[in-house]
Amino acid sequence: MVPKLVYDFAEGNKDMKDLLGGKGANLAEMTNLGLPVPPGFIISTEACRVYLETGAMPAELADEIDHHVSHLQQKMGKKLGQADDPLLVSVRSGAKFSMPGMMETVLNVGLNDDSVNGLAHQSGNPRFAWDAYRRLIQMFGKTVLDMPGDVFEDAIEAAKDAKGTTNDLDLDADDLRKLVGRFKASVREHTGRDFPQDPREQMELAIEAVFGSWNSERAVLYRRQERIPADLGTAVNICSMVFGNLGMDSGTGVAFTRDPSSGQPGVYGDYLQNAQGEDVVAGIRNTVPLADLEQIDKLSYDDLMTIMVKLEGHYRDLCDIEFTVERGKLWMLQTRVGKRTAGAAFRIATSLIDEGMISIDEALKRVTGAQLAQLMFPRFDADADKHLLTKAIGASPGAACGKVVFTSAAAVEAAERGEKVVLVRRETNPDDLHGMIAAQGILTSRGGKTSHAAVVARGMGKTCVCGAEELRVDISAKTIEVNGTSVVEGDVISIDGTTGEVFLGEVPVVPSPVVQYFEGTLDHAADDLVASVHRLISHADDVRRLQVRTNADNGEDSARARRFGAQGIGLCRTEHMFLGERREAIERLILAEEDADRDAALAELEPLQREDFCEILDAMDGQPVTIRLIDPPLHEFLPSMEELAVKVALAEERGEDPGRDATLLSAVRRLHEQNPMLGLRGVRLGLVIPGLFAMQVRAIASAAARLKKQGKDPRPEIMIPLVGAVQELELARDEVAQVLREVSEAEGVDVSSPIGTMIELPRAALTAGQIAESAEFFSFGTNDLTQTTWGFSRDDVEGAFFSRYLEKGIFAVSPFESIDRDGVGALVRLGAERGRETRPDLKLGICGEHGGDPDSIHFFHEVGLDYVSCSPFRIPVARLEAGRAAL
DSSP: OOOOOEEEGGGOOTTOHHHHHHHHHHHHHHHHTTOOOOOEEEEOHHHHHHHHHHSSOOTTHHHHHHHHHHHHHHHHTOOBTOSSSOBOEEEEEEESSOOTTTSOEEEEETOOTTHHHHHHHHHTOHHHHHHHHHHHHHHHHHHTSOOOHHHHHHHHHHHHHHHTOSOGGGOOHHHHHHHHHHHHHHHHHHHSSOOOOOHHHHHHHHHHHHHHHTTSHHHHHHHHHHTOOTTOOEEEEEEEOOOSOSSTTOEEEEEEEEOTTTOOEEEEEEEEETOOHHHHHTTSSOOEEGGGHHHHOHHHHHHHHHHHHHHHHHHTSOEEEEEEEETTEEEEEEEEEOOOOHHHHHHHHHHHHHTTSSOHHHHHHTSOHHHHHHHTSOEEOTTSOOEEEEEOEEEEOOEEEEEEEOSHHHHHHHHHTTOOEEEEESSOOGGGHHHHHHSSEEEESSOOTTSHHHHHHHHHTOEEEEOOTTOEEETTTTEEEETTEEEETTOEEEEETTTOEEEESOOOEEOOHHHHHHHTSSOGGGOHHHHHHHHHHHHHHHHOOSEEEEEOOSHHHHHHHHHTTOOSEEEEEGGGGGSGGGHHHHHHHHHOOSHHHHHHHHHHHHHHHHHHHHHHHHHTTTSEEEEEOOOOOGGGGSOOHHHHHHHHHHHHHTTOOOTHHHHHHHHHHHHOOSOGGGSSOTHHHHHHSTTHHHHHHHHHHHHHHHHHHTTOOOEEEEEEOSOOSHHHHHHHHHHHHHHHHHHHHHHTSOOOOOEEEEEOSHHHHHTHHHHTTTOSEEEEOHHHHHHHHHTOOHHHHIIIIIHHHHHTTSOSSOTTTSOOTTTHHHHHHHHHHHHHHHOTTOEEEEOSGGGGOHHHHHHHHHHTOSEEEEOGGGHHHHHHHHHHHHO
């Protein structure tokens, strides 16, 4: 059977988003709830996928559309193209996941040179009819015929100049009739064809344009940014038009059932009289607060409030609603679970628990580690001296400072130079996405909390201030004038996305209350946001199976990590202890050619190591501390061969004795490696340099013995790095075990410790069953495992070509940022399974950077690891995500 490709609104529901897209599924849901939704139908994502694969519409699609158009015409009592009272429809995109403004929409489809007169007569409002026709040609020209938007904008500006006004509403019917003529002439000039007069042709071309917009540059970029799969496709929603631009008794708006910025209940949204929907979301005219609708049209306001309560109760979440009032009649055009700021997400989740709408498990599912990370960013110091330029609408919270830029291209270029910028625009549009991603924050002089800038910024977690009406933004001159102050491109400003304040210069920042809570300096009851975070992360701790440890190699980081909730240390890197003043000693150790020189260097290092381990084990008293024996790429601890060669050459040129430099140069050349990351490091270094591992283990064991004698509970675990063969591990383990026995006997205290290894080479994962015979635990070092699996040198490739790989879709995200499930992840899964086949009680952990990545944590839970380990500031994120993974 040929699959069904088109669905009436009454045939769908909110659970059919895969097939009908989010917009269509929710239109169907509202229809079935009995809400006032204009009739229409949905072309499924399946049809889009066929189009994207073949470049042509499915053969059977036209007949299905004809059937639904006929049904719609019967229901509405009017026809497409009907001269006296035409049926007009909108053609709108609607993917499974919300992609605000990234794909195409065409309104007023069905108007032509004949039916515009019928619409004028039927509505009794010629201005409205000609405004609707000019909107159709403008949107059709840009989205379907790929004409530059400036062609239409310039014509509108010229018409307003000729009228001596700056307001679109001052253009009368005759002005708009002339504007339509100019628009049609522009279409002919740019495309070589006339604007199509057949309504069915208009619809077909618009549908094809919507399908094609799935792969537009901005849509691809947005999907990559939001990690939306590229193969979903978009549905197309054909909806009978209702008009908010019929006069002052009509209008359009966007409403939220709660404040998407703060999460507080109340009446939030924007309304614009005598306007169509794109006027609100584009931010080209400043709106009035939704609450003003009560005075403008109380009946519509009351109906809207009732519907909002019904929708929030039905969806059990914050709802984002688009509506139109047509001559006093309220129509619902869209609803969806609304995008919200990180703070709003936590507040709303806990409020809905208290209101009995959702369980605490469901609430935990609705917040993310990425949102928690946003809440840990610093904020502006309220006590700092500040030069306030203006105050507008705080549309997306955060504290952003940077140089002013006026174009997206300038923002991208500056970010590539490593500069922080704030993108300033009159209003943003979907083509500004590149610049919005590159900028620290966005500032617009127009629009409100529902404008394009606000919605996209909230979705990305970017700081945004909108509707700064006092700003006179001159894009061409690259200046801002505000209250007698001039700001030029390159000047630094600071914007507060919570308060809406805009400051000249850089404002100092202070820690967020959430960080203060985790640090233990702020009680969770002192702040409502902190209270919400405390409630949900406490529940995450109750339900999670994965433990969360930290990566730390000094006492200060260890103590901080413990305050943040770490359950031990998963990776203590001992090579970091040999930097600074100690570098010379390890350098002498590596370069030593005589046993006496090597032993002297080891003797110098051992007490320093012992003190290091005492500090760390004491800070983590009672918690496991996995200490990785030294694992440096050798070049990090050797003098630069190039610098030594220059010194020796200069000395010889001057007739001087190069002395020790010549000896060092000879030794460094002897040890020089073409690829140090795959050279003499890890277990190899321990086996080649006698006494190196023994010195470290004695220091660990002696530190543990000292603390035990003080009545403390040190729990070191000794990890041998870069093992590729079980024979390497057996030799190193024998040495480690012997030293532990010797120290236990000498100190009179049992300092035996678990001995394990890092799995960071593909061969180690493949032979994990053998390696587990000698290892009591595995820790997957996914940084090196990613390098060796992909054949990437992390230090080189990220700057060399990763950006191109991301642009071309080879990566959705860097494999060093989020685990590559199909490759590296498969090795982790295999290593875990084979290791536990040999040793069922084998403890498994992860200590690469992936240990703090939300998506990766879910994978590690699925694979069955026992713990993840990450940097101290990522511990709260890991705790939260480990809880979410367990649900």
